[in-house]
Amino acid sequence: KAGVTQTPRYLIKTRGQQVTLSCSPISGHRSVSWYQQTPGQGLQFLFEYFSETQRNKGNFPGRFSGRQFSNSRSEMNVSTLELGDSALYLCASSSRDYGYTFGSGTRLTVV
Amino acid sequence: QQQVKQSPQSLIVQKGGIPIINCAYENTAFDYFPWYQQFPGKGPALLIAIRPDVSEKKEGRFTISFNKSAKQFSLHIMDSQPGDSATYFCAASSGAGSYQLTFGKGTKLSVIP
Numbered sequence: 001k002a003g004v005t006q007t008p009r010y011l012i013k014t015r016g017q018q019v020t021l022s023c024s025p026i027s028g029h030r031s032v033s034w035y036q037q038t039p040g041q042g043l044q045f046l047f048e049y050f051s052e053t054q055r056n057k058g059n060f061p062g063r064f065s066g067r068q069f070s071n072s073r074s075e076m077n078v079s080t081l082e083l084g085d086s087a088l089y090l091c092a093s094s095s096r097d098y099g100y101t102f103g104s105g106t107r108l109t110v111v
Numbered sequence: 112q113q114q115v116k117q118s119p120q121s122l123i124v125q126k127g128g129i130p131i132i133n134c135a136y137e138n139t140a141f142d143y144f145p146w147y148q149q150f151p152g153k154g155p156a157l158l159i160a161i162r163p164d165v166s167e168k169k170e171g172r173f174t175i176s177f178n179k180s181a182k183q184f185s186l187h188i189m190d191s192q193p194g195d196s197a198t199y200f201c202a203a204s205s206g207a208g209s210y211q212l213t214f215g216k217g218t219k220l221s222v223i224p
Contacts, residue, residue: 004154031210033210033211033212035212035214042200042214042215042216042217043155043200043202043212043214043217044214045211045212045213048210048211056211058211090154090155092154094210099157099160100145100157100210100212101157102147102154102155102156103154104152104153104154105153105154
């Protein structure tokens with residue numbers, strides 16, 4: 001069974017630009033969550049979607065947003081990029097028993 | 112409080128040793144405690160998880176010990192191998208309609224031959 005697929009794997013953007021990251025969950029998983037991973041802050045929760053509804057949101061500014069489509073695929077968007085947004089963005093899909101499966105992430109570099 | 116505190120930050124053991132990584136939490140609503148293993152360039156992978164109704168769980172060479180009264184849990188890796196060299200994260204979740212995980216800061220484990 002295919003795992004969680006994140007695209008693109010790497011991205012370089014300029015300050016002030018916006019970016020959209022994509023995540024395809026494991027087939028049948030209805031919950032998709034996003035995390036930001038940095039060396040200083042570790043893994044931080046961004047938001048969670050379940051059946052196209054945002055169920056929970058972490059402590060990030062409004063520049064970070066996301067959505068989930070009817071096929072459970074999810075996108076997250078970051079507008080007005082800042083240098084501090086450089087990070088590995090991880091998507092995870094989960095089934096009812098709490099098991100999280102992470103993708104390999106999108107490495108975003110803001111210059 | 113949502114914090115999960117993990118220690119040590121890094122750990123070096125010889126092959127065959129038993130590295131132990133510890134985590135402590137504050138939120139008594141947490142009811143699910145997984146451990147993740149992450150290799151460079153990869154996302155975290157679920158190793159083993161425990162719920163508060165048991166004090167220990169073993170899966171292969173990995174064991175979680177859980178102390179509910181102390182609000183602590185730990186990961187033991189038996190007969191460690193160089194291939195176990197990775198970063199390990201503990202996490203916790205309270206369910207309550209969300210699968211949100213609160214992660215520890217991670218432990219970089221190096222197993223030397």
